[in-house]
Amino acid sequence: xxxxxxxxxxxxxxxxxxxxxxxxxxxxxxxxxxxxxxxxxxxxxxxxxxxxxxxxxxxxxxxxxxxxxxxxxxxxxxxxxxxxxxxxxxxxxxxxxxxxxxxxxxxxxxxxxxxxxxxxxxxxxxxxxxxxxxxxxxxxxxxxxxxxxxxxxxxxxxxxxxxxxxxxxxxxxxxxxxxxxxxxxxxxxxxxxxxxxxxxxxxxxxxxxxxxxxxxxxxxxxxxxxxxxxxxxxxxxxxxxxxxxxxxxxxxxxxxxxxxxxxxxxxxxxxxxxxxxxxxxxxxxxxxxxxxxxxxxxxxxxxxxxxxxxxxxxxxxxxxxxxxxxxxxxxxxxxxxxxxxxxxxxxxxxxxxxxxxxxxxxxxxxxxxxxxxxxxxxxxxxxxxxxxxxxxxxxxxxxxxxxxxxxxxxxxxxxxxxxxxxxxxxxxxxxxxxxxxxxxxxx
Numbered sequence: 001x002x003x004x005x006x007x008x009x010x011x012x013x014x015x016x017x018x019x020x021x022x023x024x025x026x027x028x029x030x031x032x033x034x035x036x037x038x039x040x041x042x043x044x045x046x047x048x049x050x051x052x053x054x055x056x057x058x059x060x061x062x063x064x065x066x067x068x069x070x071x072x073x074x075x076x077x078x079x080x081x082x083x084x085x086x087x088x089x090x091x092x093x094x095x096x097x098x099x100x101x102x103x104x105x106x107x108x109x110x111x112x113x114x115x116x117x118x119x120x121x122x123x124x125x126x127x128x129x130x131x132x133x134x135x136x137x138x139x140x141x142x143x144x145x146x147x148x149x150x151x152x153x154x155x156x157x158x159x160x161x162x163x164x165x166x167x168x169x170x171x172x173x174x175x176x177x178x179x180x181x182x183x184x185x186x187x188x189x190x191x192x193x194x195x196x197x198x199x200x201x202x203x204x205x206x207x208x209x210x211x212x213x214x215x216x217x218x219x220x221x222x223x224x225x226x227x228x229x230x231x232x233x234x235x236x237x238x239x240x241x242x243x244x245x246x247x248x249x250x251x252x253x254x255x256x257x258x259x260x261x262x263x264x265x266x267x268x269x270x271x272x273x274x275x276x277x278x279x280x281x282x283x284x285x286x287x288x289x290x291x292x293x294x295x296x297x298x299x300x301x302x303x304x305x306x307x308x309x310x311x312x313x314x315x316x317x318x319x320x321x322x323x324x325x326x327x328x329x330x331x332x333x334x335x336x337x338x339x340x341x342x343x344x345x346x347x348x349x350x351x352x353x354x355x356x357x358x359x360x361x362x363x364x365x366x367x368x369x370x371x372x373x374x375x376x377x378x379x380x381x382x383x384x385x386x387x388x389x390x391x392x393x394x395x396x397x398x399x400x401x402x403x404x405x406x407x408x409x410x411x412x413x414x415x416x417x418x419x420x421x422x423x424x425x426x427x428x429x430x431x432x433x434x435x436x437x438x439x440x441x442x443x
Contacts, residue, residue: 013141013146019136020155024130026121027309030382035167037079037106037113039125044104046089048095052078053246055225060249063109075109082243083201084169091124114384122385129164132175136344139178144351148174159366160175160340162373164383173203178344180206181320186211189224193231200232201239204254205341208302208327212319215310215319254333258286261335262328262372262414265290270404294332301330317352318425321345325422336369349425360419368414375406
């Protein structure tokens, strides 16, 4: 009987994974045009034994020469930590077997590219991302004592599917972060530090978990926090140092970007619609004042949450959720794919301490970024792999004023939900209780 039950469960899991894979692979020809140019360039660079950071430097100098700093100081190309290079190097070489002499013509700085790429490139680029999604789902299954519900919640979350199958590689970083958490809970500290380093080397955001892991070891009165930090640092340095000049350039690029995405500091967008500032003043606001303010807010916000959590008796999973909620509140650039880092920890929290309010917090924290993508990109631009008809690609494009109003409303609602979720974890109850509202409506 037990064997039959296990077989049924295993079959169900396999079917769920196959269905999740099928949905994602069916969507791989949908892409964000600007990002696809970067992935195409990455594959061509790696196949030709060239660092993508060298291409970034060359394109940046060309952009400055032709457009001037009034447009941007940097070309929008490969400005990420270097972990993608070893991940994609063998896949780029495989791609090169079929497209060995391929060259890429980059668009002029400030002009949207619309690259046409083979289906093989889409498949090979998205393969590690999709496998990372499966890895996250399996980790959630183990971390929730074999809860299929948690696994399904992640695998079939519309925002997760959209980001992983059509857009960005955030799932790889989230997988390493969740793996680091899983290993830390099992006291495999060295392996946890290595996994966390891989997450940071894929995307910078997971590094904000490092102080928390060290604080947890200090709370146990263990000197292992030093070893944890040293292992993390050694692995990171081993990967970063060979690419140091390129990593430095990419960090300069990220620090120089104007606030954008799901952040209230994106209000400078409204000056572009209504005016009120000279062009020079607007540039100073976007590229000097707001980045400085954002850096200050992030340092203060993260310092406060670490100090608070150092004295708080709650689970590591809850603490990590709080850390990334605060990061999401304080971040200068918070794009739709960045929200993926919250989703596994929200699912873990729902599994362990379910409430009607938390369920809606979880839903709104993926629905609102999805709405933002639909309006801001707009989402119809992802169809360009099938059509170059601009009427279709900008079908959901709104007039500037309407777009500004919708984006502003979504950002405000998103941050209200972030604060409500954070306060729920701190106080044990939300500021605005949907459950209480539901009860009153029933009366």
